[in-house]
Structures are given as structure tokens and as C-alpha cells.
Amino acid sequence: MSIPQRQPAATYGSRRIVVGAHYGTRDWLAQRVTAVVMALFTLVVLAQVIFTKGAIGYDKWAGIFAPQWMKMLTFATILGIVYHVWVGMRDVLMDYVKPVGIRLVLQILAIVWLVGCAGWAFQVLWRI
Numbered sequence: 021m022s023i024p025q026r027q028p029a030a031t032y033g034s035r036r037i038v039v040g041a042h043y044g045t046r047d048w049l050a051q052r053v054t055a056v057v058m059a060l061f062t063l064v065v066l067a068q069v070i071f072t073k074g075a076i077g078y079d080k081w082a083g084i085f086a087p088q089w090m091k092m093l094t095f096a097t098i099l100g101i102v103y104h105v106w107v108g109m110r111d112v113l114m115d116y117v118k119p120v121g122i123r124l125v126l127q128i129l130a131i132v133w134l135v136g137c138a139g140w141a142f143q144v145l146w147r148i
Contacts, residue, residue, distance in 0.1 A: 047107050054100035061097040064090075091145060098141045102134050 068084045069076060085094060109130045117123040 047111065051104060051107055054104035057097055057100040058104070061093055064093065085145065094145055095142070098138055098145070102138045106130065106134055 065084065072080055072084070074080070085091060110127060113123050113126050113130070117126060
């Protein structure tokens with residue numbers, strides 16, 4: 021009884037393994053989805069501002085963000101913005117900053133900045 025030999029994977033056609041290039045579609049889709057979330061949020065806020073009677077001061081502005089559903093939509097939008105910016109910054113840095121060390125430092129600075137901005141935004145949001 022002999023053990024059947026496994027055939028090597030083809031390097032062409034549908035069985036071809038592409039390294040690195042397959043990430044583009046996921047990033048492209050993530051940018052489009054986060055853009056839709058940001059557009060939806062913008063429309064909701066604009067509608068509330070337009071249909072609010074009287075002058076908009078701090079009380080009315082805080083009132084727009086007081087309901088729990090609005091806080092959750094804002095929370096989702098903040099996460100979307102952070103991810104949207106990260107994908108864009110990462111792609112720009114990978115395309116235009118060739119020295120790996122400098123690129124890594126800039127990516128770390130971008131991550132720290134984005135996490136800090138998101139933390140500040142959440143803190144402001146839940147203070148209302």
C-alpha cells in the first residue's frame with residue numbers, strides 16, 4: 021500500500037495565493053462603509069439643527085446629543101472616523117514614506133493621536 025503524494029498548488033488560476041494585494045478590497049470597503057456612517061450622522065445632526073425652534077445655544081446643542089440613541093450613533097461615528105482616518109493615513113504613509121523606521125514612528129504617532137482624539141471625544145460625549 022503506497023501513500024498518495026500531494027500535488028503542489030498551482031501558481032495560476034483560482035488557486036493562486038496572492039500575498040499583500042488582497043488587503044486593498046477590504047480597506048476600500050471599510051472606507052466606503054465608514055463614509056456612509058459619517059454621511060448618515062451628518063444628515064441626522066443637520067435635520068435636528070434645522071428643525072430645532074429658536075436660536076441654538078449650548079442647551080439645545082446638548083439636548084441634541086442627550087438621547088441614548090444619539091449617543092450611540094455619535095459613538096459609532098467616532099469609531100468610524102478613527103478607522104477611516106487610520107486606513108487613509110496608513111496607506112499614505114506606506115505609499116510615500118519609504119524608510120521603514122520613519123514610517124513606523126509616524127504610524128505609532130498617528131495611532132496615539134487617534135486614540136487620544138477618540139478618548140477625548142467619548143469623554144465629551146458622555147459628559148452631556
